[in-house]
Amino acid sequence: xxxxxxxxxxxxxxxxxxxxxxxxxxxxxxxxxxxxxxxxxxxxxxxxxxxxxxxxxxxxxxxxxxxxxxxxxxxxxxxxxxxxxxxxxxxxxxxxxxxxxxxxxxxxxxxxxxxxxxxxxxxxxxxxxxxxxxxxxxxxxxxxxxxxxxxxxxxxxxxxxxxxxxxxxxxxxxxxxxxxxxxxxxxxxxxxxxxxxxxxxxxxxxxxxxxxxxxxxxxxxxxxxxxxxxxxxxxxxxxxxxxxxxxxxxxxxxxxxxxxxxxxxxxxxxxxxxxxxxxxxxxxxxxxxxxxxxxxxxxxxxxxxxxxxxxxxxxxxxxxxxxxxxxxxxxxxxx
Numbered sequence: 001x002x003x004x005x006x007x008x009x010x011x012x013x014x015x016x017x018x019x020x021x022x023x024x025x026x027x028x029x030x031x032x033x034x035x036x037x038x039x040x041x042x043x044x045x046x047x048x049x050x051x052x053x054x055x056x057x058x059x060x061x062x063x064x065x066x067x068x069x070x071x072x073x074x075x076x077x078x079x080x081x082x083x084x085x086x087x088x089x090x091x092x093x094x095x096x097x098x099x100x101x102x103x104x105x106x107x108x109x110x111x112x113x114x115x116x117x118x119x120x121x122x123x124x125x126x127x128x129x130x131x132x133x134x135x136x137x138x139x140x141x142x143x144x145x146x147x148x149x150x151x152x153x154x155x156x157x158x159x160x161x162x163x164x165x166x167x168x169x170x171x172x173x174x175x176x177x178x179x180x181x182x183x184x185x186x187x188x189x190x191x192x193x194x195x196x197x198x199x200x201x202x203x204x205x206x207x208x209x210x211x212x213x214x215x216x217x218x219x220x221x222x223x224x225x226x227x228x229x230x231x232x233x234x235x236x237x238x239x240x241x242x243x244x245x246x247x248x249x250x251x252x253x254x255x256x257x258x259x260x261x262x263x264x265x266x267x268x269x270x271x272x273x274x275x276x277x278x279x280x281x282x283x284x285x286x287x288x289x290x291x292x293x294x295x296x297x298x299x300x301x302x303x304x305x306x307x308x309x310x311x312x313x314x315x316x317x318x319x320x321x322x323x324x325x326x327x328x329x330x331x332x333x334x335x
Contacts, residue, residue: 013334014105014129014164015327016120017093018149019137019282021112022083026072031065038112043148046211068285075288086110088282089137091315092323099324103335105129111149118156124164131165133330135323137281139178140221141171142207169330173221174228177325181318182225182278183232186310188318190274195306197274199239201261202226203291204279206244206253219254225278245277245295246286262295266302273299276310281319283312 023034039045039056047055077087093108100106105127109120117134124132136149150168157163172178186200204222212219223242230240245258258275265273275295277287292309299307313319 010128010130012105012124012128012130013103013331014107014124014127014132015096015100015135015331016107016109016117016124016132017089017096017135017137017323018109018111018117019085019089020145020284021110022085022284023068023072024114025081026069026076028065028069031069031072032061034113035064035068036061041112041144041148043151044144046208071289072285074293075285083284084288085282085284088314092137092282092320095315095320096323096327099320100327104331111152117149117152118159121153121156121164122160125160125162129164131167131334133167133169133327133334135169135327135330137323138279139171139175139281140173140204140218140225140279142218143211143216144207146171167330167334169326171221172322172326173225175322175326178322179225179228179232181313181322182229182276185313185316185318186229186233186276189276189308189310193274193306193308195272197272197306197308198270199241199265199273200310201241201243201258201273201275202229203243203245203258203275203277204254205286206247206257208249209252209254212254222279229278245290258291259295259298262299263302266299266304269303271304272306273304274308274310277312280312281323282314287312 021034021038023030039060045052072083075084077084080087089108093106097104097106105124107120107124109115109117111117121132134149134153136146138145153166153168157166190197207216207218226240226242230237233240241261243256243258243261244254247253247257262273275291277291280287287309296307296309313322
C-alpha cells in the first residue's frame, strides 16, 4: 500500500435501523422544515408537481406548522427536548447493539429530519463496515415508507467512492415473532385495565386509495397482520377490527376510517373500547396524540365510557424480540 494511502478500517458488519422521522422542535420553523421535507417526497405525495408545489409552499406550509407544532407539544419529551419517536428509536438501537454483541455495529437514522440516513451510513463505513443491513422499521410494506427509505439509502451510495455491500430488510407483517409480540403486548395491556373492552381496533396509518389501485400491497399486509393476530388470540372476527387513521387532504383514503369508526361504535352503544396500532414500531404523534388524545375524545363525546390506547411495542422486551429476530434473519450468511 502506498505510504500516502489514507488509513481504512475494514472487516466489520453494520446494521442501520430507520424510522420515519421527527421535527427537531415544536416551533414554527422546525415544523416547517420537517413538513417541507416530508411532504416534498414524491413517494409520499404523488400529486403532479405542477399542482402540488404551489399548494404545499403557498398554503400548507403557511398554516400546518402551527397546528402540528401544538400537537407535538402535547407529546414532546421535554426532559430530552425531542419527540418520543427519537427517544424510543435511539433506545431500540442501543438495546439491539447489546443483543447482537461487539461483532456488529448498530446505528439509527430517520428518513426525514435528523439524524439522516447518509450520515449514519458513512459513520458505519468509517467504522469498517463493508456490509450494512438497512432495516426500515415498517412491518407492512408501502412505497411511501419502506421504499422511500431504500431510495434514500441508494441515493447516499451514489455519492460514495467505495460503496459497502447493502442489504435491505423486507416487510415482516406475518412474521411469527412479530405476531406473537403483538398478542403478548395486547394481553399484557388488557390485564392492567379495570374494564374489559367490548372490542379492539387495530388502527394502521392510512394511504390514499389510489396507491392501492396502483399496486401497493400495504392494505393487504395490514389485513394479514390483524387476521394472524386474531387467530393467535383465538378471538372471533367481530372482536378485532381493522381501521385506517391519519388521512390527509380531500382524496379518498383506505377505509374504514379510524375516527369515523370510533364515533360510530359509540353511537351504536359500545361503551368500552381499546385501540392498538400494529403498524407503528414506536409511539409517536399519530399514536399518542391522534389516538390517545383526539380519538379518545371522539369516543367519550359520543357516549363511550372507557377507552384505552395500547402502547406500541417500542423498546419493550416484546418489541426488541421482533427487531432482533428480523435483523438476525436478514444477516444470515454474513454472520
